[in-house]
Amino acid sequence: MYKWIILVGSFIIYMFDALEILLLSLALPAISSDLDITATQAGLLATATLLGMGFGGPVMGSLADSRGRRFALLVCVTIFIIFTSVIFIVPNLTVFIIVRFISGLGLGGVWSVISAFVTENWPKERRAVALTFVLSSYPIGGLVAAQLSSFMLPHWREMFLIAGLGAILPLVIVIFCFRESQMWLEERNLPLPGDAGAPEKANSSIREIMAQPYLRTTVLASIVASLAFIAFYGSSTWLPSYLENERGLDAQTVGTFLTWLNLGMFIGYNVFGIIADKFGKRFALITAMVGAGLLMPLYGVITNETGLLLLGPAYAFFMTFAGLFGPYLSGIYPTRVRATGSGFCFNVGRGVSAFAPLLFGALAGVASLAAGLVIAGILFLAGAAVTLFLPRDTKELPDPSGSAAPDQPENGTQRPTTATA
Numbered sequence: 413m414y415k416w417i418i419l420v421g422s423f424i425i426y427m428f429d430a431l432e433i434l435l436l437s438l439a440l441p442a443i444s445s446d447l448d449i450t451a452t453q454a455g456l457l458a459t460a461t462l463l464g465m466g467f468g469g470p471v472m473g474s475l476a477d478s479r480g481r482r483f484a485l486l487v488c489v490t491i492f493i494i495f496t497s498v499i500f501i502v503p504n505l506t507v508f509i510i511v512r513f514i515s516g517l518g519l520g521g522v523w524s525v526i527s528a529f530v531t532e533n534w535p536k537e538r539r540a541v542a543l544t545f546v547l548s549s550y551p552i553g554g555l556v557a558a559q560l561s562s563f564m565l566p567h568w569r570e571m572f573l574i575a576g577l578g579a580i581l582p583l584v585i586v587i588f589c590f591r592e593s594q595m596w597l598e599e600r601n602l603p604l605p606g607d608a609g610a611p612e613k614a615n616s617s618i619r620e621i622m623a624q625p626y627l628r629t630t631v632l633a634s635i636v637a638s639l640a641f642i643a644f645y646g647s648s649t650w651l652p653s654y655l656e657n658e659r660g661l662d663a664q665t666v667g668t669f670l671t672w673l674n675l676g677m678f679i680g681y682n683v684f685g686i687i688a689d690k691f692g693k694r695f696a697l698i699t700a701m702v703g704a705g706l707l708m709p710l711y712g713v714i715t716n717e718t719g720l721l722l723l724g725p726a727y728a729f730f731m732t733f734a735g736l737f738g739p740y741l742s743g744i745y746p747t748r749v750r751a752t753g754s755g756f757c758f759n760v761g762r763g764v765s766a767f768a769p770l771l772f773g774a775l776a777g778v779a780s781l782a783a784g785l786v787i788a789g790i791l792f793l794a795g796a797a798v799t800l801f802l803p804r805d806t807k808e809l810p811d812p813s814g815s816a817a818p819d820q821p822e823n824g825t826q827r828p829t830t831a832t833a
Contacts, residue, residue, distance in 0.1 A: 466763015
């Protein structure tokens with residue numbers, strides 16, 4: 413029963429995380445008008461958010477590995493409640509940028525902590541399905557953000573206040589429904605709930621994932637995440653503008669396009685979760701990036717409205733790499749550094765991609781947005797190619813019930829594993 417509480421609770425928490433992230437892009441026109449700032453200055457708000465998320469992932473992941481999953485999740489949610497709500501009173505752009513960076517620290521940390529929480533509470537044969545379902549709440553958060561913005565804008569200050577205070581619900585879920593990961597407690601020789609015993613601290617840090625035997629995996633996984641996120645944020649930021657300015661779609665049609673795109677992404681997350689459990693997590697990750705890489709350049713070829721509307725959900729179906737990184741990276745690292753390792757690789761990618769919207773915008777100025785979309789497709793394919801050099805599949809983790817996996821004996825000594833698809 414508890415695993416279902418973790419599943420539903422994590423879905424709601426990550427949906428609010430996505431809501432807080434995506435509201436900014438929808439509010440930027442109103443913010444720019446109200447604060448009388450240029451498009452470049454407004455873009456700094458998005459960059460500050462992504463940079464904060466890039467720092468927040470590894471920091472909160474390390475906190476989750478040293479102080480516990482539940483504690484780190486409480487810190488993450490509290491940060492984005494406070495610093496999303498306080499946008500209501502920001503006096504100028506400089507303060508807004510600082511507030512958004514701090515908010516990003518909490519927003520970026522949720523992914524790594526949630527990934528570890530779900531991984532450690534679900535049976536190994538269903539972990540990918542469970543985690544991709546949780547992470548599929550991201551496009552649902554996008555739909556909620558779109559509805560909230562359509563109702564609230566141009567009153568963007570009140571909109572952020574409502575979104576920030578609404579995140580009290582995830583905080584209540586963590587406080588009253590989540591308990592510390594049993595797997596994490598056992599790994600660190602800490603007393604389980606209801607047990608007595610003196611805690612014995614373990615030493616885990618980013619330093620460990622940057623040393624053997626994890627250095628190669630950490631570097632390659634960070635490169636893959638960087639390529640994928642540069643392509644994603646660089647293209648998705650400008651895709652609505654491309655459809656309006658270069659393909660002639662009106663704003664209402666673009667809104668319909670984005671709705672279908674988010675629905676396609678939601679379906680893709682859950683289908684690829686099944687694929688990952690059945691055929692291997694690395695296989696699913698490569699397939700998703702190849703599909704996105706092949707479909708993205710078609711935006712430069714298709715010109716009719718119907719074709720573009722159909723392409724949106726088809727392309728978004730493969731835009732599930734963020735969800736697949738969760739089960740894949742969470743299995744590469746042992747429990748003591750799981751949140752640190754997966755969070756570091758994932759959020760290094762998000763941090764590097766912070767400048768992607770600016771770079772793609774500059775490219776549009778000298779060439780066209782279509783050229784940027786083609787480059788995004790190439791980056792997805794490059795990410796798939798680099799993934800081939802990562803482990804074929806992840807080490808099996810013990811079941812939450814306590815039974816050991818084939819490569820994880822009961823005495824806790826790790827035996828050599830043979831990677832399988």
